[in-house]
Amino acid sequence: MKQVQLFTPVAGQLIPLSAIQDPVFSQGMMGKGFGIEPSTATLLAPVGGRVTMVADTLHAIEFTADNGLEVLVHLGIDTVELGDQPPFKITVQPDDQVEAGDPIGTMDREAIVAAGKQPTVIVAVTNTMDKVAQLTPQLGTVNAGMVGAVVDLKCDVQPVAGKPQTGKYATLASEIITNVGGAANVKSVIHCITRVRFYLKDEAQADDTAIRNLNGVIDVAKAGGQYQVVIGPAVNDVYDAIVSQLGPGFGDAEASTAAMEKEARQAAWQKMSAWQKVKHALSSLIGVITGSMIPVIGLLAASGILKGVLALLTTFNVVSDKATTYVIINAMGDSVFYFLPIFVGFTAAKKLGADPVIMGIVGGVLTYPSIVALAGGKATGQLLGMAINADFFGLPVHVASYTYSIFPMIAGAWLASKLEPWLKRVIPTVLRMIFVPLIEVVLISGAIVLVVGPIITAFSGALATGIMAIYALSPAISGLVIGGFYQVLVIFGLHWAIIPIVVNDITTTGHSYLNAIVSATMVAQGGAVLAIALKSKVASVKELAWPATISAFCGVTEPAMYGINLKYGRAFVTASIGGAVGGFLTGLLDVNMWGFAGSLIGVTSFINPQGLDFSLYGFLLASAATIVVSFTLTYLFGFSDADVQHVKVAPKKKRLGEEVA
Known part of the structure; x- marks a missing residue:
């Protein structure tokens, strides 16, 4: 039958x-x-x-x-x-x-x-x-x-499938569907960077052992009400083949998936203690940040490597930074960072259940040339330590720079996820197409530009004052503090407190001791992700960790931080400890820096134009110590393949004459 x-x-x-x-x-x-x-x-x-x-x-x-x-x-x-x-x-x-x-x-x-x-x-x-x-x-x-x-x-006829079962991964997809209990046992299916995630009606029907032993499957994991089949780099192809065979609708289940996840979260939240709720909230925030960044991590790593190559070309005078060649290559490497709010708005909205297109438009508002020009324009006054560079219906406001930023867009996506359902309830169906996007774009953009941005700027200003006070007290202590926490500031966009100080130092004095400390934090992130690249046996982790290592040593830490270190928690802590050690040594050894390019690729920035001095050797010593500390701590304590829950232990091969148990 x-x-x-x-x-x-x-x-x-x-x-x-x-x-x-x-x-x-x-x-x-x-x-x-x-x-x-x-x-x-x-x-x-x-x-x-x-x-x-x-x-x-x-x-x-x-x-x-x-x-x-x-x-x-x-x-x-x-x-x-x-x-x-x-x-x-x-x-x-x-x-x-x-x-x-x-x-x-x-x-x-x-x-x-x-x-x-x-x-x-x-x-x-x-x-x-x-x-x-x-x-x-x-x-x-x-x-x-x-x-x-x-x-x-009643009769022997060909089963209906959503699409013909053809293609390289059709057989694997068919075997996975069969072993999870058949199509009748599947509610919906989604995927992430390495896993096909099933929502099953009855997980007991799934044959874990059979699925683990399929050629092309790394392992099986169960978490958050999901039955996760770990595939690795081919996850997109396998997912497409599965949806093709299951039929239409299975892969378009964001609403039902979000509802199931929300219900599970609410039930779990009621059972938590106060401290567990704090830890869960922090874990959820990190999950949203890393989940929003994962889709663009590969682009960020590629762009970071390209920016490193461009730095080498300009350092050795192959290309002038005034040449059109430089402009074109720089645009290739810089565009994903410059327009990051658009990409993060889209991905964060998908993660949080808001409309991705609307949040992409909000990101476009923040990177619109006129807004960027306002952020960099001349201040007309000061308010609560913030430069007033615009007005809104006569009210003085501070417009911050949002290029390279992620946290304001994640905050905006969260606001949109709360606002959007309410708008759809109160606005008649015939008017939703126009008025929901209109109201969302106006309110969310306004909230970021007029509220979130100034709040972040106020925090940044307070941090900048504190950092300069610590630096004046002791370069070594400030190196320890900045080295340990700078990448945390990057996550929340608060690092903009330090960048203007660095820019002012270099433009007025030609060098920056502070930028040398920041450079050590980049090396630390690279050292930690290098340890993971060498230690992990999981193909999908290694494939992301290696380019992230290169990118971090080229001065772009986002792929290492969001793609690996922050995602697995302890690795970010061990990297931060390495950064603290590197920052401490940088300050203690009085290392100076004469350029903007940091990390290992920026070695020439530590050469004094007036003649070689100890800054170069101090940089090399501090960088070496940073790599050793962050690498060792991460390798020993910061990461294990159990963190990704998809290590597959290969069965022992049978020796000649040995019976199979």
């Missing part, structure tokens, strides 16, 4: 036929099937095949599936009476060929309810007597395009 699948034509609450308030359907007179109380307007084809009927009143569409099932989609109850002004728009015609999940039209739920009718969407197999042995509906909340029912066929 073969099983096939009927997909949900609309999102909503899936109910059994017996619950439908129409005796023709509830008693099975039209065949077995299910109903859905719809929550969205878009309609999808429940099967792949040919459209055989579209009612004149547009309230019913019938399909003949490729496997022979005749499937009726009935829109609402007694809606045939609305034929003079049908609340439906159907985009298919008889004889059209469709794939399961293809859009076939829309229905106006509000208009149906206003007419006194019920909007229940009914799916029925009209040739049940000939074809169907059993039909099992998948009751509960569903997205459009998910499996709505599993059908046991």
Whole structure:
């Protein structure tokens, strides 16, 4: 006996036929099937095949599936009476060929309810007597395009799949689906940088051992209500193959996934102690930061390496920093950092459940040339230690620089995730398309520019004052403090307190002792991620750690920090300890710096233009000590493959003449 699948034509609450308030359907007179109380307007084809009927009143569409099932989609109850002004728009015609999940039209739920009718969407197999042995509906909340029912066929026919099972990873995808309990056991599926993450109805049905031993699977992990199949670098391809075979809708489950995760988080939160809540909040913040950065880590690493190469070209006078060649290459290496708010806005919104496109636009507002010009413009006064460089309806404001920043956008995405659901509740459906984006862009952009930015600037100003006071007291102590905490400041965008001091030092005196300390923190991040690159046996970790190491030693620490060190917690701590040691030695040895480029790639910045002095040797000694400390601590205490929960222990090979246990 073969099983096939009927997909949900609309999102909503899936109910059994017996619950439908129409005796023709509830008693099975039209065949077995299910109903859905719809929550969205878009309609999808429940099967792949040919459209055989579209009612004149547009309230019913019938399909003949490729496997022979005749499937009726009935829109609402007694809606045939609305034929003079049908609340439906159907985009298919008889004889059209469709794939399961293809859009076939829309229905106006509000208009149906206003007419006194019920909007229940009914799916029925009209040739049940000939074809169907059993039909099992998948009751509960569903997205459009998910499996709505599993059908046991009477005859031996080819099962329906969302797409043909072809491609390099089709076999692996098929084996994974089979061993997680089949498509009927899958609620939805998502993926991250290394793992395909299933939400299963019953995890007990999954065969962990069988999946671990599949060629192409690294391991299996279970966390947060997810059944995680660790794939590594090929995760995108395997995920696409899985979704292709499961059918449409499984990979488009952000809303249901977010709801499940929110429910689990709320239940766990109630059981936590006060200290556990603090730790959980910090862990969640780090998770949002790293999760928002992961999609662009590869770009950041590549750009960091390119910026390092450009630094070498200018250092050895191969390219002048005034030449157009320099301008073009610099744009290639710098654009991802300059426009980082746009990318982070998009990824943070996806992570937090807000609209990614709207947050990308907010990021565009912050990097808009006029805003950038305001941030760098001449101050007209001071307010609470902040330079007043603009006004808003006559109110004096401070406009900060947001290029290279991430935290303001993450804060904005969080605000949007709270604002957006409320807007959708209070704004009528017909007005949402225009007014939800309009209000969100205005309020979120305004909140960042007028509130979040000035708050960060105020904190930065206070930090700058404190740092300069410590530095005046003791360069070694300030090196210890700055070296230990500078990369923490980077996470929250507070490092901008130090950058203006460095810029002022170099432009007025030609050198900066403070920048030399900052350089040590870059070396520390590189030393820590180098330890992980050498220690880890996990392919996906090594593949990210090596370019992140190169990028950090080229002066760009974001890939090392967000992609590896901060993500695994202890590694960031051990890197920070290495930075503290390096900063302490840099200050103690009175190391000076005559350029902006830091880390190992900036070695020439430590050569005094007036003649070689101890700054170069001090830099080399401090950098060596930084690498040794951060590398050793990370290798011994800061990281293990257990942190990623996907180390696969290869089975012992059988020796000649040895029996298999």
